[in-house]
Amino acid sequence: MSILEIDHINTYYGGIHALRGITLDVNQGEIVTLIGSNGAGKSTTLKSVSGLVKVKSGSIKFKNQDITNKPAHETTLLGMAHVPEGRRIFSNLTVKENLLMGAFSVKKKNVIEERIERVYDYFPILKERLNQKGGTMSGGEQQMLAIGRALMMKPEVLMLDEPSMGLAPIIVEKIFNIIDQLNQDGMTILLVEQNAYQALSIANRGYVIQNGEIVLSGKGHDLIENDEIREAYLA
Amino acid sequence: MLHEMIQSLPQVLIDGLTLGTVYAVVALGYTMVYGILQLINFAHGEIFMSGAFIGTAILIAFSSMGLLHSIPSILVVIIMLVVAAVLTGFLGMGIERVAYRPLRNAPRLIPLITAIGISFVLQDVVRFIAELAKGNYIITGPSLFTKQIHIPTSSISSVFHDSSFKTSFLLVLIIAIILMIALDFFVNKTKYGTAMRAVSLDRDTAALMSINVNKIISVTFFVGSALGGATGVLFAVQYGTIDPYIGFILGLKAFTAAVLGGIGNIRGAMLGGIILGILEMFAAANLSLLTGGVLGAEYKDVFAFAILILVLIFKPEGLLGKPVAEKV
Ligand SMILES: Nc1ncnc2c1ncn2[C@@H]1O[C@H](COP(=O)(O)OP(=O)(O)OP(=O)(O)O)[C@@H](O)[C@H]1O
Ligand SMILES: [Mg+2]
Numbered sequence: 281m282s283i284l285e286i287d288h289i290n291t292y293y294g295g296i297h298a299l300r301g302i303t304l305d306v307n308q309g310e311i312v313t314l315i316g317s318n319g320a321g322k323s324t325t326l327k328s329v330s331g332l333v334k335v336k337s338g339s340i341k342f343k344n345q346d347i348t349n350k351p352a353h354e355t356t357l358l359g360m361a362h363v364p365e366g367r368r369i370f371s372n373l374t375v376k377e378n379l380l381m382g383a384f385s386v387k388k389k390n391v392i393e394e395r396i397e398r399v400y401d402y403f404p405i406l407k408e409r410l411n412q413k414g415g416t417m418s419g420g421e422q423q424m425l426a427i428g429r430a431l432m433m434k435p436e437v438l439m440l441d442e443p444s445m446g447l448a449p450i451i452v453e454k455i456f457n458i459i460d461q462l463n464q465d466g467m468t469i470l471l472v473e474q475n476a477y478q479a480l481s482i483a484n485r486g487y488v489i490q491n492g493e494i495v496l497s498g499k500g501h502d503l504i505e506n507d508e509i510r511e512a513y514l515a
Numbered sequence: 516m517l518h519e520m521i522q523s524l525p526q527v528l529i530d531g532l533t534l535g536t537v538y539a540v541v542a543l544g545y546t547m548v549y550g551i552l553q554l555i556n557f558a559h560g561e562i563f564m565s566g567a568f569i570g571t572a573i574l575i576a577f578s579s580m581g582l583l584h585s586i587p588s589i590l591v592v593i594i595m596l597v598v599a600a601v602l603t604g605f606l607g608m609g610i611e612r613v614a615y616r617p618l619r620n621a622p623r624l625i626p627l628i629t630a631i632g633i634s635f636v637l638q639d640v641v642r643f644i645a646e647l648a649k650g651n652y653i654i655t656g657p658s659l660f661t662k663q664i665h666i667p668t669s670s671i672s673s674v675f676h677d678s679s680f681k682t683s684f685l686l687v688l689i690i691a692i693i694l695m696i697a698l699d700f701f702v703n704k705t706k707y708g709t710a711m712r713a714v715s716l717d718r719d720t721a722a723l724m725s726i727n728v729n730k731i732i733s734v735t736f737f738v739g740s741a742l743g744g745a746t747g748v749l750f751a752v753q754y755g756t757i758d759p760y761i762g763f764i765l766g767l768k769a770f771t772a773a774v775l776g777g778i779g780n781i782r783g784a785m786l787g788g789i790i791l792g793i794l795e796m797f798a799a800a801n802l803s804l805l806t807g808g809v810l811g812a813e814y815k816d817v818f819a820f821a822i823l824i825l826v827l828i829f830k831p832e833g834l835l836g837k838p839v840a841e842k843v
Binding site for chain 1 (some may be wrong): 723727
């Protein structure tokens with residue numbers, strides 16, 4: 281069953297036509313990956329869904345509800361979380377405050393406590409760093425904090441924008457293991473990556489985006505075998 | 516000469532601290548708005564002035580109803596503070612909504628010009644109302660807290676002269692300090708304060724945390740303006756006479772204090788305000804002494820600003836404004 285349906289969306293930045301009729305869907309419980317090179321429109325796709333940029337035409341449905349052009353502070357209340365490219369940790373806020381911002385819409389203290397405990401289960405390191413300023417953490421720690429902060433919203437769909445960016449291979453491995461673990465625990469994931477091989481190997485399905493258009497889609501392991509993909513992204 | 520400077524030091528500190536806390540609380544309004552929108556809200560000085568007028572209007576109303584003798588003065592001041600703070604809070608919030616929000620994505624210079632325009636509008640509106648009500652735009656309210664308090668600082672050490680102040684000084688000082696502590700607590704310890712800091716660091720990401728950015732910006736304007744308006748009341752109580760133009764110079768100095776402390780930094784604004792106040796009073800007391808009578812006390816601003824420029828040459832980001840290195 282589709283939990284997220286993107287239907288022929290067109291998004292512009294002024295005169296730049298960044299998305300040209302993107303259609304994509306994500307089923308409950310899946311990991312779906314969106315791969316493509318620099319400037320293809322991956323981040324713009326996620327931003328169009330979460331509401332950080334406006335789409336000019338087309339529609340986006342989340343849990344059968346039309347969310348096209350709903351602002352970000354409203355879409356995120358419906359059960360989706362977007363971890364932006366470059367983590368975007370609040371650098372002057374402590375780790376604890378960053379996590380609490382993830383739970384901004386939650387009023388009950390005990391619910392916040394429960395969620396924070398769950399975040400520690402995935403990322404024990406955060407528990408030891410609660411009073412450290414977010415901006416002083418290493419790249420890998422910041423990525424964990426960014427994902428942990430998103431988990432504080434208890435989303436049904438987690439959208440991750442290049443979580444492996446700029447990280448050492450061993451940390452990338454760790455992050456991907458956690459993504460896999462989250463998925464096994466029931467989280468639906470839309471994963472944007474340039475790291476095509478690793479993304480496709482944990483994904484159920486993948487889409488390839490080029491110049492704002494989907495040029496290829498299919499099952500994760502089929503795409504790994506695909507010659508075009510091998511040539512363009514896995515060389 | 517040094518001897519004479521030290522003699523007057525206790526009085527300089529008392530006066531400087533009081534003036535400095537007034538600058539500090541007004542500076543908070545500049546720094547909060549700058550922190551969240553990178554906008555220099557030049558209308559903030561006029562919010563301060565509006566607060567002074569609202570407070571004085573209440574005071575005159577109470578006085579004409581003959582209530583000043585039956586209600587304790589401190590209660591009167593609290594009513595003036597609360598009403599002025601709430602009204603100027605909404606005034607600031609309204610200005611943001613109608614004048615700045617539509618220009619959110621315009622080049623920086625445009626909202627700046629708008630802010631200057633709003634200043635003139637507020638000055639003229641207040642002047643018009645004052646002239647309509649009182650026939651004159653320079654208003655003097657009934658005085659409160661006029662008792663002089665004498666402190667025998669010379670008994671601490673004979674190098675000091677005695678010092679003295681009106682009880683209203685004490686009132687201004689205490690209330691301004693309470694306002695600063697309350698704001699510091701709000702910004703650093705509460706959920707909305709943390710959200711405010713998050714929005715000023717990264718608006719888009721804050722929105723992804725389900726934070727309604729426009730609402731937080733409105734809250735920021737409300738709080739900053741309410742502080743400015745309340746300080747206007749303190750000013751009116753302290754000096755008695757006000758006019759629609761008092762916000763200009765005071766606003767400029769408070770803005771300077773915010774820059775001195777590091778614009779966008781809340782504790783910096785407080786520190787900057789207090790330093791500027793003390794420098795100014797120090798100059799007023801000692802300038803003619805220091806220059807052998809060439810420059811009188813009326814040149815105090817030149818002295819204060821010269822120090823300020825010196826500080827900014829060596830520390831352009833302001834005293835507490837150190838940018839945190841960001842990792843990506
Ligand atoms: N704020 C913006 N203003 C103008 N153009 C933009 C903006 N953001 C993105 N673009 C343009 O839109 C296109 C798609 O950008 P997008 O960021 O979605 O690419 P991407 O696939 O995420 O790339 P990367 O892998 O480098 O992150 C690019 O041509 C980019 O230059
Ligand atoms: Mg991108």
